[in-house]
Amino acid sequence: MIFREYCEFIEALYNIRYSRMTNSEKNTYYRNIKESYDSFGKINEDFEEIYNEIMTGAVCTLGEEDLSILRKYNGLLLSISRLLKLNIKIHYLDNCPYVEKIYSLRSNGDRFHCLQCDNKDKNLFFSFISRDQKITYCKRCIDFGRSDDYFIKFHISIPMFDLEIPKLPSVKLSDIQEEASVSLVRNIKNGNSTLIWAVCGAGKTEIVYAAIYQALLSNKRICLAIPRRDVVKELIERFMRDFRGYPISVLHGEEKILEDSNFYIMTTHQLVKYYNYFDVIIIDEVDAFPYSGDECLENGARTSLKRGGVFVFLSATPSDKVKSSVEEIVKIPIRYHRYLLPVPKIKIEKAEVFEFSKKSKFIQEFITSSLEKKRRVLIFVPEIGMCESAVLYFKKILPEKVLIDFVYSEDKQRSEKVQRFYNREIDILVTTTILERGVTFDYLDVLVFDANHINFTKAALIQISGRVGRKDYDNSGDIVFLADKISKDMKAAVKEIEYMNNLAKYRKLNRGRV
The missing domain is CATH 3.40.50.300 (P-loop containing nucleotide triphosphate hydrolases)
Known part of the structure; x- marks a missing residue:
């Protein structure tokens, strides 16, 4: 499934293979690409192998080792160019039951829906003509990679099995923290989204430990997302310590560590890149910049949630929009030390x-x-x-x-x-x-x-x-x-x-x- 060296002729082959052209048109372009390759004069064994497999219609399958490599990219909408940067032979994905080929922009007449950021505002789409083909893309999430109705993207969702579950972290909760934790576990089990509205210093992070643990026990995919990168870094240290031994995928602007794991910690910017994947998404500091008020980030988080999945919002200052979006609001009006808040x-x-x-x-x-x-x-x-x-x-x-x-x-x-x-x-x-x-x-x-x-x-x-x-x-x-x-x-x-x-x-x- 892996090839050795990137070659622009390989990319050209795949762009044709996954285009909207007819088979006859594709074969014409394949031959043109091969003629250009031959005249180029430099031998590339990877191109020749891929070309021969495509032209002969060879049925290629993935082994367990290949699935292990792909599993790290679970949940992402991967473009052809992104897969090529990973040196993956893309046609090997065609017959894999865990890979879905989709257009990240769906259209119905003159109405469009972006699966990457959930945009449906017609003013935020742009169309142009290329080789007599109309192509439309979403302008709102262009910074996260072009989402259009012409180039196929690959959505990978390979199940995780036999992950060793860590011990339940030993944290001491106050009575009110314990009540909130129990409510949260129950709501996730019942498919209800929850807002933990807790004053600053109430110990919101400790409250979600049991919910995360129970989700991992149930083989659910869970994401803890935070708007700010520096807070992500702080939380990574805590969870690595308290969930010791369990692999955690970490994604933010300065670091990307993808593990065979059902637990992710990332910035809300990274969450936009996932689609229909997480069973539970916990967003800490849901009121914070740059997440709050940014429709691309807010709606992008929703598209990353699996159908039937639940949100957990943590905030000391939730907006009315967040309050109205959940089935239950759990209020914690006192800090962990149980002294009243200083009043300005x-x-x-x-x-x-x-x-x-x-x-x-x-x-x-x-x-x-x-x-x-x-x-x-x-x-x-x-x-x-x-x-x-x-x-x-x-x-x-x-x-x-x-x-x-x-x-x-x-x-x-x-x-x-x-x-x-x-x-x-x-x-x-x-x-x-x-x-x-x-x-x-x-x-x-x-x-x-x-x-x-x-x-x-x-x-x-x-x-x-x-x-x-x-x-x-x-x-x-x-x-x-x-x-x-x-x-x-x-x-x-x-x-x-x-x-x-x-x-x-x-x-x-x-x-x-x-």
């Missing part, structure tokens, strides 16, 4: 403060007080361009001994600066929303600068507030939304945090309850 305070300052033209006595007193208590301060600004200006502004109103730095998404020293803040080598770190989630610092206070800016949505403000009080030994702290006027998102964020606290008290989940 709103402070109004004059507009000149946010233009860095007027000193703020409040900021000076807030930071000074925090540092005197041996705490550190994370200051969020709404735009990258404000970071450096904010640092200069804060340096003017604070003593020279106070160490201040800034970090943003494209900062080449991002990891080093965050680590220095962890190590308390920096007193104040100015940042954008890049640190609104996925980081835990103890003894932390937070200031949101220009909090009514459009970039500080309700979800972002809740996530930012969730950075404070995450440790059992440091379960509280100050959060201030500083602005020249109060926005709807600021009020909504405070209201939702108070709602979760009230729900926790009503359900008698918090420590020190009356």
Whole structure:
């Protein structure tokens, strides 16, 4: 099934073989390709073998070793060019019961449906004529490879057998985490999608362990997808440790490890490449950029789900769209340490403060007080361009001994600066929303600068507030939304945090309850 060396004549053969041409037209082109090959003058044994097999109609079958190679590409829609990069003799797939040849774009008159990203918007398709043949492709997901109605793609789905199941990871769950875990296992068994709506720091990851374990026991294919690559990397380490011995396929922009496995961890971008494959898809941080609001990623996730499969969404700030898409919402309004969430305070300052033209006595007193208590301060600004200006502004109103730095998404020293803040080598770190989630610092206070800016949505403000009080030994702290006027998102964020606290008290989940 594997050939040794890529050759453009081999690709030409396969493009003709899997085109919409008649057999007569194909034979004409085959001969033309062979004449071009002969005149080229360089011998390629792989081309000659493939050409002879195609022309004689040889029936080629796959052995167990071949299936083992292909199994790693289960679920993907593989184009001819992608298969050739893998040096696979494509005609060997024709008689394999585990390989389906499909067009990733389906048409019905002037209506189209993209199987790659689930697009049905006629304005997002483009048609052109090539050699008297009309070809239509999807513009929305073009970055993931062209999805059209002319070139066949190969969908591989080879069953996995005899995978050694790991032991159930030993994690200690609180009573409310255990209830959520049991509900999740039951819902997956019954084919119901679930939203785990849990406050920041509630321990959402541990809740899905039993569901993943039960899915693997049942030989189900399961995917844990996360919008951000750095979180994927963190979770890989945890699952490799806790599901020790079980192979896990890992896919993100910097790494692709494909194993003989029913368990995948990947970014949501990678999920778009799969089709009708997963029995269970868990999307963590479903509200996060770049997944949330991107129809290509959201719908692409749906096309990767097997018919009858279920979604599990994990979020502290789910959208109404996500809430309405599931059969059950499981709310966890308290953190693992069972202390109530710190509630943000709103402070109004004059507009000149946010233009860095007027000193703020409040900021000076807030930071000074925090540092005197041996705490550190994370200051969020709404735009990258404000970071450096904010640092200069804060340096003017604070003593020279106070160490201040800034970090943003494209900062080449991002990891080093965050680590220095962890190590308390920096007193104040100015940042954008890049640190609104996925980081835990103890003894932390937070200031949101220009909090009514459009970039500080309700979800972002809740996530930012969730950075404070995450440790059992440091379960509280100050959060201030500083602005020249109060926005709807600021009020909504405070209201939702108070709602979760009230729900926790009503359900008698918090420590020190009356």
